[in-house]
Amino acid sequence: MRIDLLADLATLSGRERELLIAKHYFGLTQEELASSFHIPRGTIAATLSRAAAKLRARQRR
Amino acid sequence: MHYYIDVVDPEPHGESAAWSRRYAELQPRLVRALAATAGNYVGVEDAVQDAFAAALYEDPAQISNLGGWLYTVALRTLRRAQRRDAFARALRLPRGPVSASSNAR
Numbered sequence: 001m002r003i004d005l006l007a008d009l010a011t012l013s014g015r016e017r018e019l020l021i022a023k024h025y026f027g028l029t030q031e032e033l034a035s036s037f038h039i040p041r042g043t044i045a046a047t048l049s050r051a052a053a054k055l056r057a058r059q060r061r
Numbered sequence: 062m063h064y065y066i067d068v069v070d071p072e073p074h075g076e077s078a079a080w081s082r083r084y085a086e087l088q089p090r091l092v093r094a095l096a097a098t099a100g101n102y103v104g105v106e107d108a109v110q111d112a113f114a115a116a117l118y119e120d121p122a123q124i125s126n127l128g129g130w131l132y133t134v135a136l137r138t139l140r141r142a143q144r145r146d147a148f149a150r151a152l153r154l155p156r157g158p159v160s161a162s163s164n165a166r
Contacts, residue, residue, distance in 0.1 A: 021097060058156075
């Protein structure tokens, strides 16, 4: 299965893209994301799961 | 003002070789990741370069994930540059260095 990830990433918000790439491409933990982006951990988790849901919805099509 | 100091590396095959390897490995990844984040390559390589320079001033023991650290630092630089550009556009300021004639009185 080939995923056109770049086209999919373009559908996310800037913040969603930043967090997704920091976590999955560079392996930052949620703690590290919270401290380096100055965002509460709960917001990080919510943003990441929303971004993942958006990407999954696109892949199903 | 900039001061240029020649530094002779006392151990060219030790730490600096390891650093060069990390640079060669991470630089292309950072450029790709930032371009994917921003949606274009404008200012990306400069921001990555600045992040590597900033890393040299950090205590390596404090950076557990160098790639992630560089990404977040470069991202901040890039966002600052984008805000500055947007501000300059909004005010219709000239881009780049001001020419000598526009400074003439």
